[in-house]
Amino acid sequence: MTMSTRRGFVGLMSAFACTSLASRGLAQAPAVCSDPATLPLSQRSRRRALGYTSPSNDPQKHCSLCAFFTAGAGACGTCQMLSGGAVEATAVCTSFTKKS
Structure with missing residues (x-):
């Protein structure tokens, strides 16, 4: 050589x-789909009111299994309960409703 x-x-x-x-x-x-510091006050308040937590502590309950979740790029998506706000697929809130 x-x-x-x-x-x-x-x-x-x-x-x-x-x-x-x-x-x-x-x-x-x-996954980081949105920076909480840059969210509008209305989004931060709504997340707080809905008990938004990322990541979820319960493997049976997370956004990707929720009826209000719409998948996006990677591990991110949007949530109808958050007025279409960006969420992590592994997060959860108190409005979780399992997809049928």
Whole structure:
């Protein structure tokens, strides 16, 4: 092997290792569909009134299983109870109604 081939191989392996580590970190990061600090006061108040919690403590109750949830990109969606506000699929609120 020449020096340039070894350098290329080591560079390729380094890039692969970094990509693997980065993708693992992203896969474990929780979904963030909206920043609560940037939500309008009406949305923050409605979430508080409905007991919106992310993530849900009950594996049988979360937004992706709710009749008011509409799936969006990734692990995000919208909720009719929150006037179409963005929610995480793993969240839940007191208005949870299981899809039929």
